[in-house]
Amino acid sequence: MKKIIAAVVVIGGLVVYIIISRSAQTTAVVTEATTTSGTIVTQPQGTSTTGSTPPTPTPTPKPVSIYKDGSFTGDNVDAVYGPMQVTAVISGGKLTAVTILKKPTGRGETDQINGAALPTLVQESITAQSANVDGVSGATQSSDGFKSSLTSALVKAKA
Secondary structure (H helix, E strand, O other): OHHHHHHHHHHHHHHHHHHHHHHHHHOOOEEEEEOOOOOEEEEEOOOOOOOOOOOOOEOOOOOOOOEOOEEEEOOOEEOOOOEEEEEEEEEOOEEEEEEEEEOOOOOHHHHHHHHHHHHHHHHHHHHHOOOOOOOOOOOHHHHHHHHHHHHHHHHHHEO
């Protein structure tokens, strides 16, 4: 009797295994491939487009530029130790350069601080494509003035 029960359990296990493995084989798996034109094509796994109508490619959406091309001058901002004003240059919808038009000057320490801080702020803004960058330690007033002027320039550049 024990041998019969054991045989039924083994056979039942095999039947369940076969059902599960067949179910997994018939489940459609969709794969994606990107064509050389940048479109995404989806096709069920195990099928071929040879000799049949190829699947319709889904076009890849193009990124939308948030800025229009040109040079945009920001507001003249009071940076405590003097005025700060920048121009943002937009090319191909991207911030490509920031020119300092006015900066606080006349005090040795201010000139030294701005000489170190402003190039850093310009590079970080171009990398971030925004005026939303960290200020430079020790140059809080100049950093705030720079970011404020650049923000107003980028508002003017909005597409």
